Amino acid sequence: MKKVILGLTALCLMAMTSCKDNAAAKIDETNVTAAAERDANASDFPVLEFDKTEHDFGEVIAKTPVETVFKYKNTGNAPLVITDIKSSCGCTVPQDWSREPLAPGESGEFTVKFNGSGANKVSKSITVTANTEKGTEVVKISAFVKADPTKS
Known part of the structure; x- marks a missing residue:
C-alpha cells in the first residue's frame, strides 16, 4: 500500500512540474497588453x-x-x-x-x-x-x- 501511495505521489509531482515549463511559453504579449488596458479602464466609473x-x-x-x-x-x-x-x-x-x-x-x-x-x-x-x-x-x-x- 505504501508503494502505491508513493508511486501516485511521484506521478502527480512529475505531472505538475512538467506543466510549469510550458506555461511561460504559452503567454501571448498581445493578450497581456489587452488585459492591462482593460484593467486600467475598469477603475474608471461615472460619478x-x-x-x-x-x-x-x-x-x-x-x-x-x-x-x-x-x-x-x-x-x-x-x-x-x-x-x-x-x-x-x-x-x-x-x-x-x-x-x-x-x-x-x-x-x-x-x-x-x-x-x-x-x-x-x-x-x-x-x-x-x-x-x-x-x-x-x-x-x-x-x-x-x-x-x-x-x-x-
Whole structure:
C-alpha cells in the first residue's frame, strides 16, 4: 500500500512540474497588453452628482399632486447609464429620465411626482440604479401633508 501511495505521489509531482515549463511559453504579449488596458479602464466609473439630494415640498393638502425636478451631472471618467429609478412607495412616481448613456461632463434630469398621500410629516426615498461604483444613489423628498379643509 505504501508503494502505491508513493508511486501516485511521484506521478502527480512529475505531472505538475512538467506543466510549469510550458506555461511561460504559452503567454501571448498581445493578450497581456489587452488585459492591462482593460484593467486600467475598469477603475474608471461615472460619478452621479445631484444639484440637490433632498427636496422638501413644505405643507401640501392631502391628495394634491406636486412635483420637483432632480438635476444631475456625470462628473466621472466614463459614460453614465441610468437603468432604473424607483421610489419607496406608489404615491411617488419618478419619470422622464434618459436611458441613453451620458458622457462625462454632461447633465440630465428626472421629475418626481408626489400625490400628497399620508398624513403629517412624510418622507420618501427615490433610488437611482446606474453604472456608478456603488451601483445605486438615493435622493429624498419630504412634505407635511395636511387634511383637505373642504372635506371634513
